[in-house]
Amino acid sequence: MAEGKGREFPKKQGKQESMKSYLEDYMSGETLVDFQVYSDPVNTFTGFVSQFSDTLVLAALIDDDGTYDGFSIFELKNIFFVRSESRELLKISQLAKDKNDIPEIPELDLTSFQTVISDMKSRSRYISVHIENIDNDVVYIGDVIEAGDFLVLDEYPTLDEYDRPQPRSRAIIRCKDITRIEHGGKYERKLIKKYESSGKLEVIK
Numbered sequence: 001m002a003e004g005k006g007r008e009f010p011k012k013q014g015k016q017e018s019m020k021s022y023l024e025d026y027m028s029g030e031t032l033v034d035f036q037v038y039s040d041p042v043n044t045f046t047g048f049v050s051q052f053s054d055t056l057v058l059a060a061l062i063d064d065d066g067t068y069d070g071f072s073i074f075e076l077k078n079i080f081f082v083r084s085e086s087r088e089l090l091k092i093s094q095l096a097k098d099k100n101d102i103p104e105i106p107e108l109d110l111t112s113f114q115t116v117i118s119d120m121k122s123r124s125r126y127i128s129v130h131i132e133n134i135d136n137d138v139v140y141i142g143d144v145i146e147a148g149d150f151l152v153l154d155e156y157p158t159l160d161e162y163d164r165p166q167p168r169s170r171a172i173i174r175c176k177d178i179t180r181i182e183h184g185g186k187y188e189r190k191l192i193k194k195y196e197s198s199g200k201l202e203v204i205k
Contacts, residue, residue, distance in 0.1 A: 019079060023052050026084065032062060032093035036081040037074055039132035039179040045072065046092065048102070052076065053110035060102050061185065066095025068102045070128075070185030073116055078179065103184070113178045117147040120183065128188055129153070129173055130180035140171050141188055151175050159191055 026033055027049040034044045047059035050071065057076055061069040083089065096102070106123065109115040120127050121144035129140040129151065142153035153171040182188070 019076060019082075020052065020054075022082065023049050023057065026082075027052070031084050032089050032096065033059075034081075034083040034086075034089065035059065035074075035079055037078040037132075037179075038080055039074075039078055040130075040136050041080070042136070046089070047072065048096075050105050051107065051110060055112060056110040056116070058105070058108065058110060060105060061182075062092060062096045063186075064092060066092050066097075066099050067186075068096070068099075068184075070182050070188060071105050073108070073110070073113075073181045074179065113181060114147060114149075114175050116181055117144055117151055117175070120144060120181075121147055125183055126156070126188065126192065127153075128182040128185065129178055130182070131173065131177045132179040134177065139182075140173060141191060142168070142171060145170070147175075149175055151178070156191055156195055159187075159194060 025031070030048060032046060032048055034046050036044050045059075045061060046063075047061040049057065050060050051058040053076075055076055056073055057079070058071055058073045060071050063069050106119075108119045117127065124143075126141060126143050131138065131140075140153055140155055142155035144151065145154050146152035151173045153173065155169045155171045157168065
């Protein structure tokens, strides 16, 4: 999206405080924004700011047709570009408000990724984990077994693995390598539904 207001935030002292003031404005005004982050500079993701702390931001992600696509949690210091109020964003924002399909997003402890993971575990919620500094294309989706310096996930098979019996695998991930955590996206919902319908496990959502 070439048009609209964009703000780039150089790496300098006070960047977080500056960004937090913008996030306050976006959240209070229910403004749809595009984000770009250092860990995945090629891709842009679009959403409404739902919650933020000194370290993390939680945004409700919205597709181009205005459909809710889960929520994403990422580091405040990782943001280098935000766009708001472009013609396209205003159009998508109106579509999202017309659809009105964004569920109530829980208040999470955004102190760190570890506290988010522990919070999601206590709510019996699956999570999607991204480690974009290592591989942008890999995502780990599963139920939290343990949360500390290392995250232990009971991982779901991918959708293309359901043509044959597949056990769930155990994934161990170092928390300090995590760049993003997500929940409730279209792919995840389809995956969980497929797994539930296979009769292999009753999943608590």
